[in-house]
Structure formats: C-alpha cells, structure tokens
Amino acid sequence: MAxxxxxxxxxxxxxxxxxxxxxxxxxxxxKTTGCSGMAYVLEFVDETSPDYQVFESHxxxxxxxxxxxxxxxxxxxxxxxxxxxxxxxxxxPNVKDxxxxxxxxxx
Amino acid sequence: MALLQISEPGKSTMPHQHRRVVGIDxxxxxSLVASVISGSPTILKQIDGSNLLPSVVHYSKDKIxxxxxxxxxxxxxxxxxxxxxxxxxxxxxxDVNKDHFPLxxxxxxxxxxxxxxxxxxxxxxxxxxILKTLKIVAENKLCGELMGSVVTVPAYFDxxxxxxxxxxxxxxxxxVLRLINEPTAAAVAYGLDKKPRGCFVVFDLGGxxxxxxxxxxSKGLFEVLATHGDANLGGDDFDQAIVNFLNDKYxxxxxxxxxQSIVSIxxxxxxESLSIKKxxxxxxxxxxxxxxxxxxxEQFKILVKGLINQTLKATKSALHDAKLNNEQxxxxxxxxxxxxxxxxxxAVKNLFKQELHNDLNPDEVVALGAAxxxxxxxxxxxxxxxxxxxxxxxxxxxxxxxxxxxxxxxxTTLPVAMAQEFTTYKDGQTAxxxxxxxxxxxxxxxxxxxxxxTLKKIPPxxxxxxxxxxxxxxxxxxxxxxxxxxxxxNARATIEVKPSYGxxxxxxxxxxxxxxxxxxxxxxxxxxxxxxxxxxxxxxLTQKALDTDKDLLSESELTSIKNDLSELIDSLKxxxxxxxxxxxxKLNLQSESFAAKRMDRSIQKALTGKSINKLEF
Numbered sequence: 001m002a003x004x005x006x007x008x009x010x011x012x013x014x015x016x017x018x019x020x021x022x023x024x025x026x027x028x029x030x031k032t033t034g035c036s037g038m039a040y041v042l043e044f045v046d047e048t049s050p051d052y053q054v055f056e057s058h059x060x061x062x063x064x065x066x067x068x069x070x071x072x073x074x075x076x077x078x079x080x081x082x083x084x085x086x087x088x089x090x091x092x093p094n095v096k097d098x099x100x101x102x103x104x105x106x107x
Numbered sequence: 108m109a110l111l112q113i114s115e116p117g118k119s120t121m122p123h124q125h126r127r128v129v130g131i132d133x134x135x136x137x138s139l140v141a142s143v144i145s146g147s148p149t150i151l152k153q154i155d156g157s158n159l160l161p162s163v164v165h166y167s168k169d170k171i172x173x174x175x176x177x178x179x180x181x182x183x184x185x186x187x188x189x190x191x192x193x194x195x196x197x198x199x200x201x202d203v204n205k206d207h208f209p210l211x212x213x214x215x216x217x218x219x220x221x222x223x224x225x226x227x228x229x230x231x232x233x234x235x236x237i238l239k240t241l242k243i244v245a246e247n248k249l250c251g252e253l254m255g256s257v258v259t260v261p262a263y264f265d266x267x268x269x270x271x272x273x274x275x276x277x278x279x280x281x282x283v284l285r286l287i288n289e290p291t292a293a294a295v296a297y298g299l300d301k302k303p304r305g306c307f308v309v310f311d312l313g314g315x316x317x318x319x320x321x322x323x324x325s326k327g328l329f330e331v332l333a334t335h336g337d338a339n340l341g342g343d344d345f346d347q348a349i350v351n352f353l354n355d356k357y358x359x360x361x362x363x364x365x366x367q368s369i370v371s372i373x374x375x376x377x378x379e380s381l382s383i384k385k386x387x388x389x390x391x392x393x394x395x396x397x398x399x400x401x402x403x404x405e406q407f408k409i410l411v412k413g414l415i416n417q418t419l420k421a422t423k424s425a426l427h428d429a430k431l432n433n434e435q436x437x438x439x440x441x442x443x444x445x446x447x448x449x450x451x452x453x454a455v456k457n458l459f460k461q462e463l464h465n466d467l468n469p470d471e472v473v474a475l476g477a478a479x480x481x482x483x484x485x486x487x488x489x490x491x492x493x494x495x496x497x498x499x500x501x502x503x504x505x506x507x508x509x510x511x512x513x514x515x516x517x518x519t520t521l522p523v524a525m526a527q528e529f530t531t532y533k534d535g536q537t538a539x540x541x542x543x544x545x546x547x548x549x550x551x552x553x554x555x556x557x558x559x560x561t562l563k564k565i566p567p568x569x570x571x572x573x574x575x576x577x578x579x580x581x582x583x584x585x586x587x588x589x590x591x592x593x594x595x596x597n598a599r600a601t602i603e604v605k606p607s608y609g610x611x612x613x614x615x616x617x618x619x620x621x622x623x624x625x626x627x628x629x630x631x632x633x634x635x636x637x638x639x640x641x642x643x644x645x646x647x648l649t650q651k652a653l654d655t656d657k658d659l660l661s662e663s664e665l666t667s668i669k670n671d672l673s674e675l676i677d678s679l680k681x682x683x684x685x686x687x688x689x690x691x692x693k694l695n696l697q698s699e700s701f702a703a704k705r706m707d708r709s710i711q712k713a714l715t716g717k718s719i720n721k722l723e724f
Contacts, residue, residue: 012145016113020146026113043114044146080110087110087145 010058025061029068130477141478166223197268238279257481290320296476305437313443333428342445349374505542508640547622549633
C-alpha cells in the first residue's frame, strides 16, 4: 500500500501550501460521480484525522481515507505542463477506463 | 487526462463543474487577468509571455489588433489606434476635451463615437475588444469556459461609467459577478479584508493617472470614504522631468521628434534603474552630442520634488475629506508601477510614519485582489460565502398534492439558472398553474408563496405526455425569473419576482430553523401527500373504467372492486399513510384481472374488421 508524489509535484504542493499560509498536507481520494463512475479529490488538509491513512513523500504528508485507498493504491501524483495549462495528474494503476476528458474514471 | 488543481478542504468540485472565475484589471494603460490556482492568486500570462496587455486597440479596414501589436501603430496611425479608452467610457462628448485625443470623436446619441477605418466604434466596443483578448487568454490557460469575472473600476467611476464597463463585459461574452473598486481589490490582495476593522489609504500612481483613496473596513465590507487624485499625473511626468533636465543641460533640439523620442526612452531607463540602484551612469551620444552624466537617487528626488509634493497634497486632501488625520490610518497600500520609485515610497512613509504594504507587484495587485474576490464569490475559497451572493432559501414550485419540488437549493451561488421538466396530471390538460414558492419545508403551505402564473395552450394530450420545462434563473441582484415552456409547441409564460424582498435575516433564520426542527414531520407529510396523490389517481382511473367496462365483470367481482374502492376513498379521509397505502395496494390487486380484461377488449376493438396488413403496430 503506497501513495506517492513526484519530486515536481511535491515542490509545487509545498509552494502552494506556503502561499496559503496554513495546512498540514494534501488529501487524496475518490468520490463516486461524473460521467465515468468516479472522480478524484485533491484538497488541502488543515487537520489530520485518525481515520485517515497517512503517507509521506518528498516531505509532503498525504492523507487518504481507507475507502478511497482501494481505488487509488499505488497512485503517483505528478505535476505536468501541457501547453498553457498546468496542473496535477494522478497516475493511477487501478484505472481501467476514463471518460474523454479524464475528469472521471472507472476501476 | 484533465489536470487537477488542489481545492480547499471540502470544496472539491464535481467533474465538469469547475467554477472557472477570473479577476480583471481593466486599466487605462495596461490590463491584466488573474485567477486563483490551487489557492494562490496568479496572473495569467498573455500569449507573448508578458503579464500585461497594453490597453490599446487598432482598427484597420478588416482587422482588429489588441495589445502590443496595436501599440506599434500608435505613432504611424494615431487616428485608428485607440489608447486610454478608459478615459472615454461612459461619457458623452461634452464631458471630454477633444483636443486631448488624437482621434476622430463625435457625438453619438449619448455615447462618444470614434471614427475608424472599420467604421464608427464606441468606447464600449473598444473596451470589449480588450476584454475579449483577456477572456481568450484565461480560457486557454484554465482549459474551459469562464463562469464569471470580477472587473475593477476606479472608485470615482459614476453609475454611467460602471454600467458602460458592465456593457463592455457583456459584449465580450463575460459574465460579471461584480464590479469592484480598484482600491478595494488592492486591499483584498493584501488580505486586509480579513481584519476586523480599520481605515486604509490606497496610493495608486500609474503610468498616466494618480488616484488616492481612503477606505473604511467594517464587517468585511469596504466603504470608500474619499478619493482624490490627478487624471493627468503619472510615471510619464517623472520621465519628462529627466527629459527636461537633459534638454536644458545639453541644449538638445526640443523640436526634433526623433531626438526627443530617444531622450524619452533614455529618461525612462534612468528612472527605472534608479528604482533598484543608488546611482546610474549614463554615457550616450545623441545626434553628435555626448551625454555623460551620473544620476543619483538624491538628484532625481530634487528633479521630481514638485511632482511628489503634488501627490502628497492630494493625499492630504483625501484625508481631510474623509475627516481623518494621518495617525488614524491602519495601513497604506502602494499600487501602480510608479510607486516602485524609492523617492515616492519614502515620501509616503514619512507622511504616515509607518511601513507600507508594498511587497506584492504594484502592477498586479489590483488584478490579484479581483481574482481573490471572484474566487470567494464563486464559492471556491476558504471563506464562507457572503449571504448576499447566494440564495438564502430554496426556490421551487408546487406540484400535485401540494408538494414542493425544489428547483434551486439554498446556498446556491448567484447567478444561477436551473431547469426541470414537468408533465400534465390529467388527460387533455391544456393549462398548468406554476406556483413559485420559497422555503425548506416539504409542503406548499409551510413555504412562502412568491408568485403564481399560468402556462396556457398546452396541446391536449394524455396525462404524462406533455413536456413542460420550468426554468428558474436568479441574477446577481437576486432577481428571480421563472419561465415555463411546453417543449413541443413552444408555448411560453414567464414571471419576475424579487425573492428576498421583505425578508429579514431573522425571518430567513427562523424559516431554516423550522425546517431542521420539523425535518422528520416534513418527511412524513411529504410521504403522505405522495401516497394520497397515488390513491386519488387510482380512484379516478377505476371509476372511469367502471363507467365504460362494467359489463366485463361478474357480479361478485364488481362488488369486491366497489368495496375496495369505497374503502380506499374512506381511508383517504384519515391521514394514516399506512392505511391508505394498504387500501391502494388492495384495490390495485383486486382490479388486476379487470385491467387485463379491459386491455383484451380494447385490442379486440382495434383489430376487428381490419385485414392483417392494414394493422399499424
């Protein structure tokens, strides 16, 4: 069971956390919705909770709720630039199919 | 694969529902667009990679250029190259001095007409071109259509100028969440809106304009107490001071445009260098004259002393108008590229005897603040939403059985439009009453009635066949418009109401509280109402069937159906959900074989006397 960040993603996350002024880390998860079943959740976390499994990668704490973990175990979060656009991308080995735009997926 | 941004806790959006919003600083000289990306307000870069879009539009016969490309035409084709259009927007020809503009200006029925190679243009259209360019940049960068924008205007803009700015946004296809004052945006960028209260000075010295505003903050809202300034004082005048000095000292030809433009550029370079260095050495040959000079910050300060004093005088006047003295000021914010000059910083610091808010880029601070505000208004931010900008209570319509069907849930960010499809309840129904209600309760009687109107001319069809689309739309001012449309015939009816009218905050709270307290009861009432609707429908159907096809039944069958029917009618008099449900079920079961027989009969009827190949299936 592991969740990780690439170095690039960790660097970005660190600077976002810094400019936000608070937060202990990031929360990864999934929720059931969207045109293809599930969608990713990527949020700042202000307080850790004992219900969450905590991973650490390149100095960034990642919190995952146990229900989500089964869908995203082994995922690596990357930060990519595509032309003018830039943002985070989940490289999730569990994904079987995703909708055209990639905002939601099925496992 | 779509790229994700980090959301605030609990604010992850559903796929395809990201609220992309931007802040726009529509400036006299330059314009900027910014958006909050993963929690940080960020300037969105123009296509050429720069943060600023020069607010210049060039019209040729068949082409419109905006920004840098347009600026290149300023010297060659002044008549068709419009800069500083902000000085014209929302004004009439009588408000402006035509000699100040190298343009063909004329009166155009309340607006100013600008004659260009592409025909007559007005300031709203010109501003819309700038906004369109910013919108394209933002949509490319944010990967999708914008939901809304916050656009800044000077604090002194009057209603006409604000309305004209809004019109320009509409023309550019931008949804304006709100216009906010430039000094307010700057204060938001520095996070001053999070303070409990205070009085702030916003000192805005741009390229060609100077504005100073005094803001009072209370309960998270900024009020502009006073503004002052000079529409024709800016960084360019500081350049000119150096130009004049060089012209004097080196006896340069002041009528030679070419020489003067070289001197101007040199002066600007000197000024900008002096913002980062204590002294600058200049060695340059201009048409045979060698210029050798060492400028120090001290020397520069003496050259521009008059200009600095002008800004201080205006600041003091604004303080006086706001009935405040310099000790009552809780913070001073520096805005505009020209506030980078150390001599300006020093003078303002001395006046207020305190450190300045100057660590954000002064060219960008207004756009960044507007982006923050847009993010809050869209509901993406850390802060809770302002009550004003959401629907305080749910809005819905009455359906059969006096049940409320909610169309816009409470706390939905404005503006919003939502639609739902309804259908007819009875065969041949040609009209439908749309009863608009507000509240959280399940039954119409417990909610607040807002309006009632009738959609007529529904074509007669069997119950459930008509498709009636009811759309609720609430704009930023809280104005609700409801429209109902029968989609096959396009029969339409609409109404407008102001839902918050006459509702106090306490009243809203009370309405919410009762919905929480009575949640269980409401659930039961709704269930009962639904059961009753179903029962009534069954009673009606059974009675109709008995009227036409009674002869299909044996005496005993008829009696038992009639018995069950009256039992159901009786049960309706009580308000016992289970009892009605039970009776409905019983009658349903009892009449099953009757329904089958009726079906057979109608099929027979349809088949009788027709040859097999004429049958339509």
